[in-house]
Amino acid sequence: MLSALILVPLIGAAIVGFFPKAIAPNSSRNIALICASIPFLLTVVLASQFNPTNINQQFSEFIPWITVIGLNYHLGVDGLSLPLLVLNGLLTCIAIYSSDEDVHRSRFYYSLVLILSAAVSGAFLAQDLLLFFLFYEIELIPLYLLIAIWGGQRRGYAATKFLIYTATSGILLLASFLGLVWLSGASSFALATLDTNALPLATQVILLGGILLAFGIKIPLVPLHTWLPDAHVEASTPISVLLAGVLLKLGTYGLLRFGLGLLPQAWEVLAPALAIWAVVSVLYGASCAIAQTDMKKMVAYSSIGHMGYILLAAAAATPLSILASVLQMVSHGLISALLFLLVGVVYKKTGSRDIETLRGLLNPERGLPLIGSLMVLGVMASAGIPGMVGFISEFLVFRGSFSVFPTETLLSMVGTGLTAVYFLLLINRVFFGRLSPQVIDLPRVHFRDRAPAVVLAVLIVVLGLQPTWLVRWSEPTTTAMSAIPVIAQRTQLVSNQEWLVTSN
């Protein structure tokens, strides 16, 4: 069943790619959509059969592959990866649905998107370090091509930058994985059998440093982030949706799974530094976003800021904060996907993303009123207004991390205030005010442009009102992750020493 999540998109990619050219581009889109929705439905079925109380990997599949070097095809799913798999399925469907109908070289385009989706699913499912690494690298190639071929004006620069950065991340990751396995003397790359507790602490810290740098590029964390705004600005809308919605989550997922999961002792050593790093990311991303005039770049920087919360929660590693980091991954995936979609619609209709030139798009007769209203919703969700999923995930992040890193948590809260500042700038300039003369006579907004955004908006509100529907899948797993003895012990220790609890 899990293999189907990888195989169906791959088969779809092959069908779409080798489809006779004579058939209209539309049919390749439809086939791609079907091939993307099957895995999505499968993930939903998977979720319904998933047993949340079981903290082990479920639906495992194991096929020995290259046993000489200890590489096996081993898949599994648990509460950490399940929400991200569903998210990946959903956003792939949305990305394909919202692609331009007249996209050139459509067969190639859609097959690349499908390969990308398959690789991401594979990475989330992999239970073997080397297998994860393989999927992590495979995902680079389609994404590089998608940016380099269907991107904007400076697509070559952005795509190359992305490739170099992420390839560096891959090398670091491979080095750390090899070091992990060889130094700990394990016989295979299997995640489950790896035990690092015997390693000297210094070695662990160095290995974790490698993993942190590798995933820090992917997440991205300041100052390893400059590939992201360029990639977002140059990528087409559906690719931005995938990039922000799912691909960045590979970084945080990897951090939780391989960093915290495999090297808890070293994690404990580095956690204070990580928390500070998270704060820097949050505040730096937010203040950079304030100064942007390109809407897409603003959303991209906001993404950097919001990914910082996940790192904060991961660093704290309390039961609540790890759960919160999963929640924040999903909520950021939904919200940033919505924002990128809407910016994409505005760009498509007005030909501009410039905050300085656009004005008054909420105009009910000649503007984009529904898109504007959804934008207000998305922006407010991102700024953490209650009733939407962004609030509860951020609240849990803060609540969970506060007992371990009170000062850092309070500082990151300032980030949510700054989020309101830049997004209000965006709304006030672009959507409020009198319609600017440059953008009169906008083309019609079709159902096709609205539907994906409406779906995401509904999800954001529903999960915001009923976060339990999200929490219950992951809670046992994340609680188990924080029950690693070292972490649990530290949490107690620290909360007893902090300045906030009783003096006298």
Place this chain on the structure above:
Amino acid sequence: MNQTLFLTSWWVPFYGLIGAILTLPWATGIVRRTGPRPAAYLNLLMTGVAFLHSLFVWKDIWNQEPQILLFTWLKAADLDLSIAVELSPVTMGAAVLIAGLSLLAQVYALGYMEKDWALARFFALIGFFEAALSGLALSDSLFLSYVLLELLTLSTYLLVGFWYAQPLVVTAARDAFLTKRVGDILLLMGVVTLSVMAGSLNFSELNQWAQTAELSPLTATLLGLALIAGPAGKCAQFPLHLWLDEAMEGPNPASVLRNSMVVAGGAYVLFKLQPILVLSPVALDTLVILGTVTAVGASLVSLAQIDIKRALSHSTSAYMGLVFIAVGMEQGGVALVLLFTHAIAKALLFMSAGSVILTTQTQDLTEMGGLWSRMPATTTAYIVGAAGMVTLLPLGSFWAKLQWADGFWNSNPWVIGILFLTNGLTTLNLTRVFRLVFWGEPQPKTRRAPEVGWQMAVPMVSLTVSTLLVPLLLQQWQLLPSWENVNWYAVLVLVLSSVLGLIVGSTIYLHKAWSRSIQLPWRFIQDLLGYDFYVDRLYRLTVVSAVDFMSRLSSWVDRYLVDGFVNLVGIATIISGQGLKYSSFGQSQLNLLTIVFGVSLLGFLISWSFGLLDHWQLFWEAIRGS
């Protein structure tokens, strides 16, 4: 029947929400054929249901003990976010008041916004607004209250920004949102801290915790200040007060609700937090200082305003300042009565101002005059509202302020002085506005001024009657002092301050054109008050420019340092590669040497970092063969 009504009374806030959702087809323009009116009627219907429901429950539970309903919303790890709803005469009474005022304001809006194309959107927002407010009244959980305060921030933003095509409205909406957001974020910090320390966020459990908690003074202070910040933003207290003034750019029916109920919502949360604030003397002192500064400052500022709505809105801040002082002095009970009487009187004043604005098409006080004979109902409403605000006649605020003064008579006599000043200045201002708008000679814009239509007149007159009935209600609730317990000195002080205000207000020279004085000192004061003590410029110089500088700096760093370094490395790589290609050293031996050297260096570094070199002696000895 009664039992069912009681058990479902937590449902009261949802009526407004349902009303808001029902209007969506019209608000989003899916239904165009019918015009926006049906949306308004649906909303009115839902508000009416909410009013009746809460009224029945209120009558029913009049003499009962408060009951608390608990709903589990989210349980995760060690966090239990249960939502508590308190059903007591006070909370249900507040819900009745909110639904009632909302009903009146909505009928009023039918007239006021008759020709507005976005009527449906307005009603959707009002429904949302009302839902959040009545939720706030019933909430017994700090978490829920925080959530609702944030929702009120959002709906204020959308309501103030209702006419979003106008530039002033856009900045007003932005400022309202950001100012309140500052308060909300600080409050969130307090909420998170409390949640970690106390475990539960329900007020009753927080109060229990506060009785035994032993906090370090620093923690208690920081916590107290954070908790104050949220209500301070909502109640438009210094230094988070400017938004309320600017928010007057929004539609008037929303201003009616905002100035009467929303600010009261913030103060109500503060009242609920009182047991926790007591932990920190600094926080209490801060409350008193903020309240004093706002009460006196806002009363002064209102004197120089020439916009009719702004002239009235500053006194809202001033009255909330009095509430802040009361909570700061741990006399929260007297604050509640003042909140109630102020809400009704202020709503009436704003309805009257709205009628004037609609009829004269202007908000400028200097362009008005002589409306008393042309608009009798509006004039009556203004007079009654003004009388309900100050302590001249024994209407609502008279008794509330008497109680307020009585509470501090012995303990802190100096705050009586603040009350004296605030009350006197408010009377002065209300008299001034009355003379400019209703008295005197008619001007071009007020010459042909018919009374407003029934949609606006009916709510206005009903509220006039209600304002006159407030003392009877107070007596019914046994909130009036018995005859022998009246503090006659306090009565004397209060009446004296109002009389003084009235006398000064009616004798002061009010030039029709309100031209700026030619005498420099007088002109300086006029400008100082007219521009709110230049506080907005102070903000622009400090907070706003600091954030602006930060963002420019980090953006510059990002572009030229971080990204610049990355690009430099890229260029350097390309250039060196190109250079090597053409260099005369391009012999294969040399290339091989470079590679060998590079790889050994890398290998050395890696082995060193893994601590493998600790054994280099063994290695060396093995080579020497010894």
